[in-house]
Amino acid sequence: MDDTVTGDSKSFDLGNWQLKPVKISQLAFADGLVLLLKSEEDLKHNLNIWNREMEMRNIKISKIKTKTMVIKP
Numbered sequence: 001m002d003d004t005v006t007g008d009s010k011s012f013d014l015g016n017w018q019l020k021p022v023k024i025s026q027l028a029f030a031d032g033l034v035l036l037l038k039s040e041e042d043l044k045h046n047l048n049i050w051n052r053e054m055e056m057r058n059i060k061i062s063k064i065k066t067k068t069m070v071i072k073p
Contacts, residue, residue, distance in 0.1 A: 008045075008049060009026075009045075009046050010025060010042040010046055011023040011024060011037075012024065012036070012037065012038045012042075024036055025042075025046055033050065035047060035050070040070075043068075047061075
């Protein structure tokens with residue numbers, strides 16, 4: 001699935017490692033996915049990319065199991 005997250009995906013700077021910025025936008029697990037973005041717009045953008053890629057593989061994103069959480073500093 002590495003090809004799914006490349007290209008037009010949005011990301012944000014998580015911090016630095018060895019003086020280089022670390023960018024992150026998603027964490028993939030065996031049966032789940034976590035999208036981490038700064039804005040609702042970026043989240044919708046990446047979710048649409050994932051949905052399109054999953055549909056091409058005949059995999060559905062469960063709307064019932066999908067949850068969102070907003071964390072503000």
